[in-house]
Amino acid sequence: MIFKIKRFDGKNFYFQDFEVPVKKGLTVLDCLFYIRDCIDSSLSFRMSCRMGICGSCAVRINGKPALACETQVVNLKEPVKIEPLDNFKVLKDLVVEFDDFFLKHKAVKPYIIRNDLNYKNPVEFIQKPEELKKYYDFSLCIKCGACYSVCPAAATNEKYLGPAALVAAYRFVADSRDRGARERLEIVMDDHCLWRCHSAMACSEVCPKKIEPAKAIQLLRRKTVLEAIRRLIP
């Protein structure tokens, strides 16, 4: 099978073809390893867990973002075109810069905020199954950046937080144990945040975990509107 890989040497982008012997069960990541180990050791790509948990190996495969470790090569059309994710700065070959992406994620305070924490005498925060159900799907995000790479709002506005960060914001706002909803909603109410989403739904289409980031953004909008109305009432 022919693999057409987009390379970047620090100055120029170019495509390079590689022929890889494939069989049923091989993933795109296996093929990238084959190319690096047997054909061209200079090929750079990012990976870690090899089982769809870390989100490191997200690349564009035949134009659509996907996890290389979860994509079976026998299901792909030949030649297999592998490119780095869009909307990210390319560092080398398939490796992109994630600093800005994680800074945006950090900006929404993706952790439980409580003002009654007592580490000397820790207590359990009780949560009912139905409360868990409200945010569980959104807690499965692996921060692979696939959603961000296809988002038209992120493509045209560098300050836009992006779907992954907004999913994280909703995940904690909807968590019954969290007490930081107001400050988090204040962050996402900013000009370049929540209301920049145009509901193109590309994020939900490419999410390898099928967590529906577009839905999380709309639910977060609902919370934001309710919060804005609540603030109007003295």
Place this chain on the structure above:
Amino acid sequence: MIIKWFKPVSIYDLAFSLQRLTGIILAFYLCLHLAYLSTLSNPKLYESLIEITVSPEFLYLDAVLFLAGIYHGVNGFRIIIHELGYLHKHRMEMLIFTVVLTFLVWIFSLYMVIL
């Protein structure tokens, strides 16, 4: 950078791109429409411009404008429903319904114009 609006990865991106494109067409039409109306103070000029717009060639453009307007409106309702947080899991059915409804209303509008 705006060209990235028109880089479809899925059918939903295509719907989004068309929403933007039809929005631009409608905004352009609105400007043209207002320019036409501004000639009302000069009846001769207004009549001469109206003669152009009622020509058969211009009606084809009107048909395209109807399609753009109907798609923009119907797809706008689909987006509003999703933006209220509903029917995300049925987005494919919603999109198919949008396309079917757009064409049905368009055909009906053409029928009304021809009549």
